[in-house]
Amino acid sequence: MRPRDLLARHQELWRGATRHPFLDGVREGTLPRRAFERWLVQDYLFVREGLAFQARLLARAPRRDQRLLIGGLVALEEELGWFEEQARRRNLDLDARPHPANAAYCGFLAGLEGEPYAAALAALWALERAYLEAWRGAAPGHPEYREFVEHWTTPEFADYVSGLEGAAEAALGEAGEGARGRAEEAFVGVARFERGFWEMALEGTEENGGRVG
Numbered sequence: 001m002r003p004r005d006l007l008a009r010h011q012e013l014w015r016g017a018t019r020h021p022f023l024d025g026v027r028e029g030t031l032p033r034r035a036f037e038r039w040l041v042q043d044y045l046f047v048r049e050g051l052a053f054q055a056r057l058l059a060r061a062p063r064r065d066q067r068l069l070i071g072g073l074v075a076l077e078e079e080l081g082w083f084e085e086q087a088r089r090r091n092l093d094l095d096a097r098p099h100p101a102n103a104a105y106c107g108f109l110a111g112l113e114g115e116p117y118a119a120a121l122a123a124l125w126a127l128e129r130a131y132l133e134a135w136r137g138a139a140p141g142h143p144e145y146r147e148f149v150e151h152w153t154t155p156e157f158a159d160y161v162s163g164l165e166g167a168a169e170a171a172l173g174e175a176g177e178g179a180r181g182r183a184e185e186a187f188v189g190v191a192r193f194e195r196g197f198w199e200m201a202l203e204g205t206e207e208n209g210g211r212v213g
């Protein structure tokens, strides 16, 4: 089982993770500002957890995957700084509570620590690939959101996602049947949580969406 087999087997689910009215709104400029701001604050919190998840994955990665994962960690740390600047410009408070949909996704990532390496790596590939496809679908993006579309559609990011796919393919190739099953479940989990994240952003019910004052 290769990563691309997972995409082929779960096309419908994958489509739900990567196509969404939120992304149509980014492309057309019709997205309510509150929805975008809610997504921005929540995604910052998610990336913070994602960095911790990836650091734990690095600790048990085979030698051949270390450079790839370290490169990803450096990019995530830079991304946090970028989010902080975006939030400052928009006067958003990043010291917010994770929305339940976000907290559940982060809990799922934390739980992958107890799963086979191949399954956790497949999940990392899937969540990065989901963002690549999702934002590509929103390109070029309304001017207000274009910087965000560009952030996740650079050739560097696409190369990174390809690197993760290759690493996941190798890990799955060495994995036993049980671990491959766990990888498929992890993939399905990522796809569901990704869709839920867009839903949360568009329909979230927090009082102030993280806005200061």
Ligand SMILES: Cc1ncc(CO)c(N)n1
Binding pocket: 043, 046, 047, 050, 127, 128, 130, 131, 194, 197
């Ligand atoms: C919800 C979500 N999924 C994937 C990524 C890509 O890192 C992200 N920033 N946020």
